[in-house]
Amino acid sequence: SVQRVVGVQLPRYARVNTLKTTVEDAVDYLKRDGFSYMGQASSLEDLTMKKKDFVQDMHLPEVLAFSPKTDFHDHFLYKAGHIILQDKASCLPAFLLNPPPGSHLIDACAAPGNKTSHLAAIMKNKGRLFAFDLDAKRLATMATLLLRAGVTCQQLANQDFLKVDPDSPQFKDVEYVLLDPSCSGSGMVCLRDDASPADQVQARLASLASFQLRCLNHGLRFPRLKRLVYSTCSIHSQENEDVVTACLQQNPGFRLVPLLAQWPERGLEPLTQCLRASTTKTRTHGFFVALLEKHSEAGNKRP
Numbered sequence: 001s002v003q004r005v006v007g008v009q010l011p012r013y014a015r016v017n018t019l020k021t022t023v024e025d026a027v028d029y030l031k032r033d034g035f036s037y038m039g040q041a042s043s044l045e046d047l048t049m050k051k052k053d054f055v056q057d058m059h060l061p062e063v064l065a066f067s068p069k070t071d072f073h074d075h076f077l078y079k080a081g082h083i084i085l086q087d088k089a090s091c092l093p094a095f096l097l098n099p100p101p102g103s104h105l106i107d108a109c110a111a112p113g114n115k116t117s118h119l120a121a122i123m124k125n126k127g128r129l130f131a132f133d134l135d136a137k138r139l140a141t142m143a144t145l146l147l148r149a150g151v152t153c154q155q156l157a158n159q160d161f162l163k164v165d166p167d168s169p170q171f172k173d174v175e176y177v178l179l180d181p182s183c184s185g186s187g188m189v190c191l192r193d194d195a196s197p198a199d200q201v202q203a204r205l206a207s208l209a210s211f212q213l214r215c216l217n218h219g220l221r222f223p224r225l226k227r228l229v230y231s232t233c234s235i236h237s238q239e240n241e242d243v244v245t246a247c248l249q250q251n252p253g254f255r256l257v258p259l260l261a262q263w264p265e266r267g268l269e270p271l272t273q274c275l276r277a278s279t280t281k282t283r284t285h286g287f288f289v290a291l292l293e294k295h296s297e298a299g300n301k302r303p
């Protein structure tokens with residue numbers, strides 16, 4: 001069935017790139033440029049703005065929200081890499097993984113690199129960020145994006161993540177993995193009018209889910225791994241909760257970390273540790289995030 005989501009207008013979100021500026025400086029610049037700063041949002045309603053008003057997000061302090069039609073493509077802050085145009089929900093994975101400066105991590109399916117640049121900002125460009133993507137063209141776009149964003153700790157490789165050897169010496173200190181694999185994109189508001197026959201949709205979902213599970217299992221094979229974040233911009237449980245459930249069954253040494261208690265939308269039962277996002281409950285594109293951590297027999301303390 002064709003379900004057109006007409007009239008859904010999401011805020012224009014921008015993430016402040018802390019490798020280049022601060023939230024305070026970006027806000028000051030925007031105020032001088034004719035925007036009106038309304039402070040930090042405190043409810044979902046505050047994310048609905050008119051004209052030149054903007055707010056700081058209530059969950060992700062480095063995210064600013066503007067009225068839907070705001071166009072930054074010719075704006076200084078965008079062109080200089082001070083802001084990254086990224087949906088609020090897609091800022092969750094790096095924020096939740098929160099790799100400390102100096103850590104070694106892998107961005108498994110990285111292009112065009114919005115989450116990679118967010119990870120680099122959290123690491124303050126210190127440490128090593130191995131980023132893989134199968135698609136050479138998307139990787140080239142990514143190199144440009146990272147340059148503009150001032151990212152210097154990355155090592156890009158045009159490689160199939162499933163063929164990356166977890167036991168290679170160069171990955172011996174990898175403690176964090178961000179996995180944002182190809183998905184149906186069914187959460188993207190603009191793509192939600194797939195008119196394909198139901199059996200074709202199901203076959204595609206099954207094939208995506210099996211790829212996603214293979215990536216997830218592979219990501220957990222890095223010997224020193226502590227935490228892995230899994231995300232999709234899909235609204236289908238086949239690509240989200242079902243993939244995570246299968247993975248946990250196959251990897252009993254890992255468990256889910258309960259995420260952001262204040263976030264209004266959870267993973268489907270029983271995976272309520274995970275987050276979901278949607279136009280109605282979070283005013284973002286549809287999204288899913290899970291955080292898996294290795295549990296040690298002794299202690300079981302979260303870092």
Ligand code: SAM
Pocket residue numbers: 108109110111112113114115116132133134135138159160161162180181182183
């Ligand atoms: N994380 C990216 C960002 O935030 O900008 C978006 C990633 S996109 C959802 C998924 C990416 O996975 C695509 O760029 C695709 O080329 C890549 N990909 C698909 N299969 C892959 C594989 N086997 N190994 C590595 N990358 C793969």
